[in-house]
Amino acid sequence: MRRILAIGGGGFMMERALSPIDTFIRELAGVPRPRVCFIPTASGDLPTHIENFYRVYEQLDCEASHLTFFRQADRNAIPLTELASKLMDQDVIFVGGGNTKSALAVWREWGVDEILRRAWEHGVLLAGMSAGAICWFQKGFTDSFGNSHYRPLPCLGLLDGACNVHHSGDPARALALRDALMDGSLSSTVAIDDFAAILYEGDAIRQCVSWRANATAHRLFVEDGLVCEVSFESLSLSKTP
DSSP: OOEEEEESSOGGGTOSSOOHHHHHHHHHHOSSSOEEEEEOGGGTSOHHHHHHHHHHHHHTTOEEEEOOSSSOOOTTBOOGGGHHHHHHTOSEEEEOOSOHHHHHHHHHHHTHHHHHHHHHHHTOEEEEETHHHHTTEEEEEEOTTSSSOOEEEEOOOSEEEEEEOSTTTOHHHHHHHHHHHHTTSOSEEEEEOTTEEEEEETTEEEEEEESSTTOOEEEEEEETTEEEEEEOOEEESOOOO
16 A cells, blocks of 8 residues: 655654654554654754654654664664665655755665655555655645745655645745745645644545644645635544644
């Protein structure tokens, strides 16, 4: 089964306490002690993100590992000489946030883009937050161009259409997204709030989940010259306010 979990914002990279979305990922793995690999390329392999990942996923009794390109390999790091076989052997691959454009360039240089596609087709759950959410789509809406301007970026294309993240927490991004829809840069997109996520099975949305009040995901499109926004019904993972 081909599955992708696209997270708008939250989890171990944003929340201090154990987040319901990380527990949800653990459950989606569907095995007693899942193998979970973290790829923090988009943040330049930021040590804090790696430390937070291990703190959470070892607490969840996972066999945790990570893949870095900018730092010397340390504990549980996947050797670059074995990255294909090791990634294919995971139950979950989690991609972190940061600069999507830079991450894609590194992955393409190392062939990770094709390895991720093969892993997805092989049944490995692909997950990620922010850059790690938009990277799976044909286009991601991002400010990864070295300035503060948001625009579409061609991504891996595992999922059709476009994706925007931090939709509820970044008004400037939400406004720029509407401009991109109106000028034809995007034809339609899903937009995911902080503390919400969309689970895809194959090319279809299986469910939307959230763990904060009023957080959800949306589909935006242009109809009769106006931007329309339709919100998904989301399954609550917790009752946090």
